[in-house]
Amino acid sequence: MKKYAMTIGGRSVNASDHFEVLNPANGEVVGLAPKTTAADVDRAVAAARAAFPAWSAKPSAERAAACNAMADALKANAEELAQLLTREQGKPLSGLGSRFELGGAEGWTRYTASIDLPVEVIQHDDNAWIEVHHKPVGVVGSITPWNWPLMIAIWHVVPAIRAGNCVVLKPSPYTPLSTLRMGEILAAVLPPGVLNIVSDGPEAGPAMTSHPGIGKISFTGSTATGRKVMSSAAETLKRLTLELGGNDAGIVLPGCDPAKIAEGLFWGAFINNGQTCAALKRLYVHDSLYDATCEALVAFAKTVPVGDGLDEKNLLGPIQNRMQFDKVSGMVDAARAAGARILTGGVAPNGPGFFYPITLIADATEGMDIVDREQFGPALPIIRYSNVEDAIARANASENGLGGSIWSSDPKQARALASRLESGTAWINKHGDIRPDVPFGGVKASGIGVEFARQGLEENTVIQVIHQ
Numbered sequence: 001m002k003k004y005a006m007t008i009g010g011r012s013v014n015a016s017d018h019f020e021v022l023n024p025a026n027g028e029v030v031g032l033a034p035k036t037t038a039a040d041v042d043r044a045v046a047a048a049r050a051a052f053p054a055w056s057a058k059p060s061a062e063r064a065a066a067c068n069a070m071a072d073a074l075k076a077n078a079e080e081l082a083q084l085l086t087r088e089q090g091k092p093l094s095g096l097g098s099r100f101e102l103g104g105a106e107g108w109t110r111y112t113a114s115i116d117l118p119v120e121v122i123q124h125d126d127n128a129w130i131e132v133h134h135k136p137v138g139v140v141g142s143i144t145p146w147n148w149p150l151m152i153a154i155w156h157v158v159p160a161i162r163a164g165n166c167v168v169l170k171p172s173p174y175t176p177l178s179t180l181r182m183g184e185i186l187a188a189v190l191p192p193g194v195l196n197i198v199s200d201g202p203e204a205g206p207a208m209t210s211h212p213g214i215g216k217i218s219f220t221g222s223t224a225t226g227r228k229v230m231s232s233a234a235e236t237l238k239r240l241t242l243e244l245g246g247n248d249a250g251i252v253l254p255g256c257d258p259a260k261i262a263e264g265l266f267w268g269a270f271i272n273n274g275q276t277c278a279a280l281k282r283l284y285v286h287d288s289l290y291d292a293t294c295e296a297l298v299a300f301a302k303t304v305p306v307g308d309g310l311d312e313k314n315l316l317g318p319i320q321n322r323m324q325f326d327k328v329s330g331m332v333d334a335a336r337a338a339g340a341r342i343l344t345g346g347v348a349p350n351g352p353g354f355f356y357p358i359t360l361i362a363d364a365t366e367g368m369d370i371v372d373r374e375q376f377g378p379a380l381p382i383i384r385y386s387n388v389e390d391a392i393a394r395a396n397a398s399e400n401g402l403g404g405s406i407w408s409s410d411p412k413q414a415r416a417l418a419s420r421l422e423s424g425t426a427w428i429n430k431h432g433d434i435r436p437d438v439p440f441g442g443v444k445a446s447g448i449g450v451e452f453a454r455q456g457l458e459e460n461t462v463i464q465v466i467h468q
């Protein structure tokens with residue numbers, strides 16, 4: 001069985017101990033990941049710190065060129081990485097799956113290469129010389145989840161490197177192999193120590209969040225872990241970007257045509273099997289088109305093939321891990337027991353793998369876990385409402401505030417209502433459309449700070465004012 005290695009200081013570093021990474025489609029071992037210790041984290045941080053003076057002193061154009069070289073390396077190795085990603089994550093090669101994720105990773109890298117943070121001049125005259133400089137923080141620690149492991153690693157790593165930082169990256173224990181391999185490929189086009197990739201192990205995450213040699217943590221994961229990260233980082237006063245859980249609401253207004261919006265609603269909710277932070281997780285539909293919307297969604301769901309992601313005809317794969325499978329199936333069972341109607345799905349097939357069918361749940365209400373908490377899986381509760389003001393209030397009655405959407409045939413009304421959603425992004429007639437040139441982040445318990453665009457790049461810097 002292939003043993004994967006860490007990359008520290010430009011060299012491949014083997015661990016003394018390893019753990020198995022399983023294919024969620026069939027339970028087979030995909031490979032062995034190194035078990036990272038606190039001492040490994042120390043070594044990676046030391047390598048990053050050693051590389052920092054030269055890397056941060058490079059002209060911006062040279063760092064932009066290095067980011068473009070990373071994008072070229074991603075492109076050249078995309079198929080190998082996509083295959084490995086499908087085998088350990090479960091998402092299909094096709095559709096909005098692994099190849100799509102690799103394409104996104106390359107696109108984000110190229111766009112990030114193209115942005116810059118020039119010196120801002122406040123005053124340049126005989127009375128004063130005042131400039132604002134954006135300087136790198138030093139070492140950025142990146143901690144990533146298992147749902148979009150490569151894309152999210154790129155979202156952390158590339159802006160950090162572009163801004164002049166050096167990085168230590170730690171993937172999730174569920175999907176470390178594709179990140180270890182991608183890291184090896186990317187580190188090879190950078191000076192040694194600029195990008196270091198460790199793996200998981202009980203000590204690894206806490207060792208990073210408390211490490212005095214790390215100046216900032218970019219964390220994407222659950223709200224519960226985000227709280228631990230913030231608390232652990234407090235002692236050393238680290239900068240933080242926290243991209244946490246979501247429970248995004250979509251509101252379908254009277255006057256919509258259910259047949260026209262069904263596909264957008266479906267993929268807004270079921271992209272990556274619902275295992276997406278800013279997926280649509282609660283759908284509020286007006287009484288006047290409730291039944292028609294349910295019917296249109298069921299009809300669309302029946303056209304989507306689910307199965308092993310290595311089979312190119314499939315558009316959705318298994319749930320990624322046992323814990324998540326149990327959570328989703330438990331929430332669906334509880335909703336059914338509480339009186340919700342399962343329109344399609346709701347019963348897992350026998351056989352290997354964590355397969356769970358596309359599940360649409362009518363007559364769902366607040367008070368059911370599947371509405372109140374983030375399900376993070378292929379099950380969508382559809383909630384009936386009769387008053388738009390009431391729907392907005394119910395959408396906002398959540399500790400989360402990542403995304404939200406308004407579905408309407410009246411653009412002016414849609415924009416007015418979108419601005420009243422308590423969410424980092426409010427989409428209109430779509431859900432989850434993210435772009436590298438548009439800042440993205442959560443409010444309330446969905447996070448702190450933003451990623452992407454100039455604003456995301458700025459979060460990888462500290463400000464220094466030169467004042468004469």
Ligand code: NAD
Pocket residue numbers: 143144145146147148152170171172173200204205206209220221222223224225226228229242243244245246276277278374376402442446447
């Ligand atoms: P998780 O919180 O369980 O794990 C995330 C990462 O944190 C993993 O690498 C894990 O090993 C690490 N970790 C665990 N305990 C730690 C500790 N004490 N200190 C430091 N690191 C620790 O999340 P997950 O299950 O991998 O991912 C799913 C969650 O991520 C969902 O809630 C989803 O909404 C969220 N998410 C958010 C965004 C966003 O942009 N807001 C994007 C993707 C996923």
